[in-house]
Amino acid sequence: MARPEIKTIQNLESAFAGESMAYIKYRYFAKLAKAAGDLETAAIFEATADQEVMHAFGHLDLLYPANAITPTRALEIAIEGETYEYSEMYPRFRETAEAEGNAAAVAEIDEQIAESKEHAQQFEAMLAKAGKRFAALAKVEERHANHYRDALNKAKQFAVAA
Numbered sequence: 001m002a003r004p005e006i007k008t009i010q011n012l013e014s015a016f017a018g019e020s021m022a023y024i025k026y027r028y029f030a031k032l033a034k035a036a037g038d039l040e041t042a043a044i045f046e047a048t049a050d051q052e053v054m055h056a057f058g059h060l061d062l063l064y065p066a067n068a069i070t071p072t073r074a075l076e077i078a079i080e081g082e083t084y085e086y087s088e089m090y091p092r093f094r095e096t097a098e099a100e101g102n103a104a105a106v107a108e109i110d111e112q113i114a115e116s117k118e119h120a121q122q123f124e125a126m127l128a129k130a131g132k133r134f135a136a137l138a139k140v141e142e143r144h145a146n147h148y149r150d151a152l153n154k155a156k157q158f159a160v161a162a
C-alpha cells in the first residue's frame with residue numbers, strides 16, 4: 001500500500017508554497033494598484049493577502065507543530081534554508097541567467113546571494129548566542145540542584161540524628 005502520510009506532507013508543503021506566493025503576489029499587486037491610483041483594487045488585494053497568510057499559517061501548524069519547534073530548531077531550519085539559497089539554488093540560477101545573457105537576472109541574483117548569506121550569518125550568530133544563554137541557564141539549574149541536594153542531605157542527617 002502507498003504511504004499516504006508522506007504524500008500529505010508533500011501536499012501541505014505545496015499548498016504552503018502556493019498560499020505564501022499568493023500572499024506576496026497580492027501584496028505586490030496591491031502596490032501596483034495603489035501606484036496606478038486604484039485604491040479599491042489595492043484594498044481588495046491587501047485584504048485577501050491577509051487571508052492567504054492565515055491559510056499559509058494553517059499549513060505551517062501541521063508542517064512545523066508548535067510543540068516540536070523550539071526557537072533553536074527554528075533557527076537551524078532557517079539557517080538550512082538560507083544556506084541552500086546562497087550556496088546551491090542561486091548559484092545554479094545565476095549560471096543559467098548568465099548563459100542566457102540575462103544581465104538583469106544575474107544582478108538581481110547576486111543581490112539575493114548576498115542577502116541570503118547575511119541572513120544565514122545573522123541566524124547563526126543568534127543560534128550561538130542562544131547556545132551560550134542555554135549553557136548559562138544550565139549552570140544556574142545545576143547550582144539550584146546542588147543547593148537542593150545539600151538541603152536534602154542536611155534534612156536527612158537531621159532526621160537520622162533526631
Ligand SMILES: [Fe+2]
Nearest residue numbers: 019051052055
Ligand atoms: Fe488561500
Ligand SMILES: [Fe+2]
Nearest residue numbers: 082115116119
Ligand atoms: Fe533570506
